[in-house]
Amino acid sequence: MEVDEVVRLPRLSRVAVCGGTHGNELSGEFLAKKKSRRRRSRKTPPRQSLNRCRMVSLSPRGPLPGAVPYEMIRSRELNATLGPKGSPGAVELVCDLHNTTANMGLCLIAYSDCDWICLHIFRHLQASAHSGKINPKSYSLDSVGKHGFAMEIGPQPHGVVRSNVYAAMKAGVQHMLDWVCFFNSGSTFEGEYVDVFTMIKHIDYPRDRETRKIRAAIHPQLQDQDFCLLHPEDPLFQTFSGETLRYKGDEALYPFFINECAYYEKGIALSLARKRRVMVPAIRVQTERERQAHMEEEEEE
Incomplete structure (x- = not known):
């Protein structure tokens, strides 16, 4: 085209x-x-x-x-x-x-x-x-x-x-x-070209192996930072004992639906997307x- x-x-x-x-x-x-x-x-x-x-x-x-x-x-x-x-x-x-x-x-x-x-x-x-x-x-x-x-x-x-x-x-x-x-x-x-975010994967909360109960919350530095680039080793979760758990992905991605209330039951703490440009025709x-x-x-x- x-x-x-x-x-x-x-x-x-x-x-x-x-x-x-x-x-x-x-x-x-x-x-x-x-x-x-x-x-x-x-x-x-x-x-x-x-x-x-x-x-x-x-x-x-x-x-x-x-x-x-x-x-x-x-x-x-x-x-x-x-x-x-x-x-x-x-x-x-x-x-x-x-x-x-x-x-x-x-x-x-x-x-x-x-x-x-x-x-x-x-x-x-x-x-x-x-x-x-x-x-x-x-x-x-x-x-x-x-x-x-x-x-x-x-x-x-x-x-x-x-x-x-x-x-x-x-x-x-x-x-x-x-x-x-x-x-x-x-x-x-x-x-014109349009920037879109394509969903790549979901990340669940850290959970206890036996009880499957959540043992960490979204890290304060990540909370409310939807569509802000998340780099490898950036803070991801903070355990209830205060330990920081970092993002171990291989590439920087964009988080969204961070800490969405309705997704707790789905096992989703946040979703990650890749940003790309799409050519939209006239x-x-x-x-x-x-x-x-x-x-x-x-x-x-």
């Missing part, structure tokens, strides 16, 4: 902004409720965490035996409403709103480093963006749409809402929607003639 080639992409006619996927992350829940009230009054379903059931309920497997919990039913409803995942009828863009207890600021997470829609939105928001490993079998909510990403904002304790974090999320969502309007109106977005929306020609080409194939 030539660097100056303009990629034509379908119009983003339907955009879903989702909040409250995890029931104790309140900024997205309050923001989604506020925006939905502007459109129409509707009964809000009970707030539940869909964290543990999304992988199963959005997967192509059949129903599980026994009683089906509410969270799984709700996940299947969301998949039917926004998708079904992978179908031509899925919404064009899903933005799933989340809070983190880690000091990550406004961070955008995608499952691909070649989704030009998401990467151009990342550029537009001028925020720290990192992409997970390419994962075509992801079953998170933002993967249901044809394009999708999660917006993580923190630090904010789970179960509370901080006005500055809520304001940052509100501004981020509005900038995203503004970009969609610009794109749909026919604006051309020039190609894009613009398809004209009706181009869309028809594309459909005819697909039918011929």
